[in-house]
Amino acid sequence: MTMPIYMDHNATTPVDPRVVEAMLPCFSEHFGNAASRTHPYGWAASKLVEDARGGVASAVGANPEEIVFTSGATESNNLAIKGISAALKGRRNHVVTCATEHKAVLDPCAALQRDGFEVTVLPVDPNGRLDPERVREALTPRTALASIMLANNETGTLHDVAAIAAICEERGVVVHCDATQAAGKVATDVRSLGVDLLSLSAHKVYGPKGVGALFVRRGRPRLHLVPILDGGGHEQGIRSGTLNVAGAVGFARALAIAVAEMPAEGARVAALRDRLERAVTSRLEAVTVNGDVERRLPNTSNMSFAGVDGAALLAGLREVAVASGSACTSADPKPSHVLIAMGRSRELANASIRFSLGRSNTADEVDVVAEAVVREVTRLRSNSPLWRK
Numbered sequence: 001m002t003m004p005i006y007m008d009h010n011a012t013t014p015v016d017p018r019v020v021e022a023m024l025p026c027f028s029e030h031f032g033n034a035a036s037r038t039h040p041y042g043w044a045a046s047k048l049v050e051d052a053r054g055g056v057a058s059a060v061g062a063n064p065e066e067i068v069f070t071s072g073a074t075e076s077n078n079l080a081i082k083g084i085s086a087a088l089k090g091r092r093n094h095v096v097t098c099a100t101e102h103k104a105v106l107d108p109c110a111a112l113q114r115d116g117f118e119v120t121v122l123p124v125d126p127n128g129r130l131d132p133e134r135v136r137e138a139l140t141p142r143t144a145l146a147s148i149m150l151a152n153n154e155t156g157t158l159h160d161v162a163a164i165a166a167i168c169e170e171r172g173v174v175v176h177c178d179a180t181q182a183a184g185k186v187a188t189d190v191r192s193l194g195v196d197l198l199s200l201s202a203h204k205v206y207g208p209k210g211v212g213a214l215f216v217r218r219g220r221p222r223l224h225l226v227p228i229l230d231g232g233g234h235e236q237g238i239r240s241g242t243l244n245v246a247g248a249v250g251f252a253r254a255l256a257i258a259v260a261e262m263p264a265e266g267a268r269v270a271a272l273r274d275r276l277e278r279a280v281t282s283r284l285e286a287v288t289v290n291g292d293v294e295r296r297l298p299n300t301s302n303m304s305f306a307g308v309d310g311a312a313l314l315a316g317l318r319e320v321a322v323a324s325g326s327a328c329t330s331a332d333p334k335p336s337h338v339l340i341a342m343g344r345s346r347e348l349a350n351a352s353i354r355f356s357l358g359r360s361n362t363a364d365e366v367d368v369v370a371e372a373v374v375r376e377v378t379r380l381r382s383n384s385p386l387w388r389k
Contacts, residue, residue: 122135
């Protein structure tokens with residue numbers, strides 16, 4: 001058993017050896033620039049990219065020409081939100097989003113607000129779910145975009161994106177979905193969801209860091225995005241920059257593996273997650289499992305421990321690598337904006353740990369981690385003025 005036990009898969013995942021194998025030829029044999037159209041090295045690289053584009057498209061039910069490669073989900077989110085807003089500026093200047101979105105969505109929306117857009121941030125219920133009717137009530141004739149994630153990165157809670165998209169379609173509002181945490185874990189099909197834009201990232205599905213994709217719906221009318229990067233007009237003029245050939249190849253392979261193995265792996269990690277929660281909650285009182293326990297990612301458990309300082313708990317859990325929230329905000333001393341939006345107190349939000357399991361985790365590891373959590377919470381509570389029985 002390797003220590004510390006890794007249970008932070010929502011932050012990132014190790015690259016699958018099968019993905020590495022697929023990528024290796026891109027560093028030596030097929031090292032060409034995919035935009036070089038005058039010789040075989042460029043042609044070979046371009047074919048690898050197009051094959052990868054087809055693979056990513058197949059994994060999410062899209063057409064290959066609807067996939068734009070990016071550097072990751074943060075860029076995809078920015079391109080979607082800023083790109084469609086810039087395209088519609090002057091006609092529509094209102095954006096709708098949700099209070100529990102990732103900062104890679106909330107911050108671009110805040111940037112739009114500084115640029116004169118109106119932004120409505122919708123609340124969630126105590127389980128972290130957004131009522132689609134809230135979206136309906138928020139839409140106006142000036143609404144350009146609704147950006148709603150499929151799965152929350154901290155709690156695993158799933159939103160009813162299909163219902164939200166149907167409401168937006170009635171009003172002619174473009175729908176963007178950040179599916180970074182959902183892809184490869186739960187069904188993520190752009191046609192079933194009914195979305196116009198969808199963000200993905202490779203390193204969440206055992207692929208390499210530094211590569212992602214944005215699904216951009218094509219049809220009548222064709223969706224138009226204003227690029228946020230200028231220089232060369234790559235990726236159908238939407239995203240300039242030399243393509244990461246190895247990254248694209250690895251991304252496609254990683255997604256293919258994740259989708260193929262999803263039914264069995266989802267059931268396996270859900271059983272491990274439930275085992276962890278039972279082992280902890282049966283031995284400790286005043287533990288809150290955050291999120292919608294009926295509609296969440298199979299690998300994610302977010303638990304709050306009353307009377308405990310979260311930073312001290314993390315420091316004491318030497319046996320396990322876990323997080324108190326999103327890896328992208330781990331340097332922020334403020335409590336999780338997701339848990340605060342769900343109505344948790346600052347104290348309880350600060351006493352929360354996210355466990356996100358993955359392919360390498362075993363039942364034995366879960367038992368070791370549960371034992372460590374019980375030990376440390378009990379120790380900290382015995383010395384805490386915050387804990388009163």
